[in-house]
Amino acid sequence: MALVNLGTLGSTPVVKNNSSLTTSDTTDVFQFKITSGKNINLSLTDISAGDDADIRLFKDANLNGVLDDFDRKAGLVSNRGSNQDEAINFKTSSGTFFAEVSRFAPGSSGDVSYNLALSATQPSGTLPISASSSNLLPKEFVLGDLSGNVTRTGNVSNTNTTDVYNFSLGFRQSVNIQLDGLSTDADIRLIRDSNNNRIVDAGEVIRSSTNAGITSELISNITVAGNYFLQVTEATGNTNYNLAFNESSIPA
Template sequence: MSLFSFRNNNRSTRTPARATASMEGLENRRLFNGTLPAATDLGTLYGQVQKSDSVGAADVYDYFKVNMAYTGKLTARLTNLTGNADLRIIKDVNNNGLIDAGDVKGTSANAGTTNEQLILAPIGPGKFFVEVKRVSGTPAYKLTVKTDYAGQTFAGAHNLGTFLGTKTRSDRVDSEDPVDFYKIVLTSTKTVSATMTGTGDANLELSKDMDNDGVYDDGQDFIHRSNQPGTSTENLGSFSLSAGTYFIRVFRGAADSQFTVNIKVS
């Protein structure tokens, strides 16, 4: 049933009572009726997931829920469009199942079958919704949702701070995001080790900004590197390090990889 109905006899136009609400109110009512709460749950995302579907006149909206484990970058992309569809990223701040003022964090609304893309950073942690909205036709689409929790520079490194024990982080390196840095701060001499597993070919390195210029200099800043082929486990071994700031660098090898790195300080 349409939310709006009109009758025009050249003298008056009548609408049912509920059509007098604002568009925001109508959208909220639609979401309350189940669209947002029933979103496809992509879970806590470390890396990338892709979904193919379509929207049409009887199925105008598709919603996907993603949980970000840490503050980072959230990317959503629509490709392979066969019609016009738009893209939004939504944060249900008060968890009421509605899109309230301020909940929309980004909108991409290109014409026709032009790809849609949103890149939001810094954002998270927490739960977000990706909305695919039909504009015209019955567009099929491929949706890519991607998280990135560690930056590609010393300054953008995921800060693990000062700790004892093991910290585990998962993420992805690929052709558009080939490097992830993790920062460790030692207040006294400690032993540092790290291992990594992955779905593709990624390599592991212990490094330090030797000249404090904020720029990674290959051949100068690395202390030790593990560069095993393919999906072989990377192991840096153990190093006794004096007080200071150090970095674990994960970088793409011959193939994209979703990885898990374990960093130990003792």
């Protein structure tokens, strides 16, 4: 097991690209601390084709600086199949944490390579603090090229503060994106990852919709062809949501 201590994690993402797991060294653990309430964001991407890796997040609950069985009694996991991206977004108080990347043996052959990004973004407002959008872009829900209307349902909460949808828009296509069905406040924002680093950099947020309360959110009239990420982020607590991508073609 490789153990890497990252020190204090802040909002600037720490990136560990081209890391690898082998049949004899099946887990990597990244230790870090946060010094006040934050949103911890983990994004595991570019898992090698034909392989499977998962990610878990544990808190050093017994405060001994070591990831042990006590800490493992509680934690968060993202363990999708095959080489799909994994994501964890957790709003939490200060402490020491361990992000564990593990090779899922039944789904893998030989070495497994991956890219990992970690950040701890600052919640907004005073108590009760609101979640902040993640600045990482795992492809949690891949919609592909929008052809016709697409609807999805989901849930955001303190243990999953952000969901990330990936889609592309073709030439002479237009889309309106609507979020509704909320029971507490949630927001959306649309991102173009221009430098393709799977991180939300300055200038990459195209549009956002951040109405208060359970008012629905709308980002309308997106007409530029390309690849996009849409983030749904919890603002004040647990809520289900309906997300609709209403696509139409633009007449010549």
